[in-house]
Every structure is written in C-alpha cells, then in structure tokens.
Amino acid sequence: MMPGARHSLADEVFAALIDRSVMAEHFPMLLSGGIPDLGLTIHSHFLTVLAGVGQSMHYATVAECPIWWAREDGVGDVRADSVWFDKTPLRPRLAFEFERFERGDEGKLRGKIENLAITSNNTEELGLCVLVYWVRSGSAPRSMDAIIASYRDGFRRNGRVVPPAGTPLMLVKCVMREVVGTDRLVFGEFLRDERNERLALGRV
Template identity: 35%
Template sequence: MAEVNVLPSRLTVEAASSHLPMWTDWGVRDVGHFVHSLGCTFLTAIGRDHGFTAVCEVPAPRDGPFAHVEEDVRSDSVWFDRTTKRVALVAEFERYAGKQKDLSPKVETLLLAQHRWACENSTLLLAYWSVGLVTLPDHGTLRSIARDGFSATGGVRVPGNPKARLIFYQFVVRAGQDGLLRLENIIRRGEA
C-alpha cells in the first residue's frame, strides 16, 4: 500500500524539473490558468510516481448527505490507493497573492470533497503558488475550516472533520529577465 507520507521527499523543485522542465527551466507566461495546470499536473504525477492511481480535475460523487451542497465539487488532484481503492489524498492548487479569501474556499472544497468521497482519513493538501514570497496566509484559520466546518451556499452546514490531516505547501515562482515565470522553491508550510 502506498503512503501519502512521502510528500516532503517528493514535492521538490528537482521532481518538478524532471516532470515539467518548462516550469523550472524554460519558463512560462502568466496567462490564463497555465501555472494552475502545471501545478495540477505535477501533483498528479507525484501521486503516480509513488504508486497511487492519481487523476486531475476529479468531480466528487454526488452521493450521500452532501450530494446537493454546492453544484460541482471538482478537486485538482485525487490519489486513489490501488489496494483499498479508496481516496488517500485530495489536493487543491491555487494562486495566492496575499489574500486569505483566495484560499478559504479551497479548504471548503477539500472538506466537502472529503465528505462526498466518504474518506474522512484521507490527507487534504492545499498547495498555493505565489510570485515571490508574500505574507503567509493564516494557516490556523484555514485549519479551523477543515476541523470545524463551514456554511455552504444556501446556509447548509458542512460539518468539520476533527481528524482531518491538512497539509500546506507554497510553490514560489519568480519572473526572470525574460519575463517568464520559473518555479524557484517548494516550501512545506505546516500540517494540521
């Protein structure tokens, strides 16, 4: 059985360079969702490298008590354990420019996906990318969403998961003299 605990040793700039040299060496333009696509591809590739069945852009099932909370709950990357066939990790990859409001909905999506997949022991990963180092988000507030829950659209209460394991990573990109963005660092920012 594959272990999600490999993340610190796998989420590295070297691994990103191996999978996606355009992100680390060649450089990319900051247009549309290109960096987002690179991040989702990378997270999925790391899952596959470590023996998971990993998929990008995965809609959570519309079953159970949260089937009608929000419309489409789509995760950026989901890792399935090959032995148990259960979700081991649910990931979101989001741009972060120093505004907490950009990340809170992503933690809500992670928690709701965890409920819909009925995988309360799965790891939740919030990876956010920034151009250079920016003021860090309040990780404590983000953790509280996963642990305490939130009110969804329409006032439906989505309960928290006190057992939720939420991991944070920051992907730091920098613009070169050519104006292209390159991944410079991947920093583990904590775990709840």
C-alpha cells in the same frame, strides 16, 4: 522530524514533492526557461506535476476530479484539483487543491480549504488533504488563521452545516521566481507550514 520518528503520509508526500526528479524529467520548463503567468498556465502545469508525482508514488491520479460521492450532502458540486487513488482497492486516498495567492486572495484559499473539508467528511479512507498555494517570491498570506478555521471548526454552504474535518491537512507554499529580463516564472521551492497544519486540527 526527530531521528527514528515514524514518517507520516504527509512527510512521504512532501518528500516526493521536493524531489525534483519528476519535474526535471517531465517538466523542464518549470526549472529553466520558465512559463508565462497567463490565465491558467501555471495552474495547468502544476496539476500535471501533481499527477506525475502521484504516479511516481504508485497512485492512480485524476486531475479536476469531481467528488461525486459527496453529492447527497446537499452542498453542491465539489471538485478537487487532484485526487490520488489507491490502485487496490480503488479508493481515494489523497485530495489536493492548488490555488494562486495574491494580496486579498484569502477568500479563494478559504474556498479551497472548504472543498477539502467536504471531501474529508465524505471520504472514509482519505488519508491526507493538501492545499498548495502558489505565490511570486516575496508574497504570502498575512495569516492563515481565518483560512484554516473552516477546516477546524466547520462552516455553512448552501444552507447546510459542514462539520469540522478530521483528515490530516498539509499546507504547502509553492514559490515561483521571475526569470530576469523576461515575463516568465520558474519554480523556486515548496515550503511546508507545519504550525498551521497542527492548528487546523485543533493542535498546538
């Protein structure tokens, strides 16, 4: 970002994510010692991390939040992994999806992006959608183009046309590293993909 440039909501949220103070105070196992990669262990830890970061930014945060206000769209039940609400008024401001990525998992990420698009289209005051995908160190999707196309161009679900999303999208890779000599993983870093964020809204 250029000196003196205005900080966006995405910039503020990413700055809070990469500030390790919440993780160090409340989730030390993610920084030292590590946690096993079993079932939903990593997913559960990071949904709680997202809640903690949101609370540190003075939002009311809800994990596994049904987007109940989108039911009339006929697209079925939609649930976001984390929704941050402004406390006054009590309206959803940010929506997050958190998903593991391994080779061939592009379809899972696309489904998460579609959930965010539905949330965007049904939430008038939503300021930001965020997809966080976690990988083991050295892994990454080959291309995000097909994944973000649904957000930019729209798609069909349950026979209904879902139009393109208009809410800014932030894409964050969460890198997990192996603890040498164990079967555990520790948090490495968050990396932001600003190029694909622009492409998701049809910008270059």
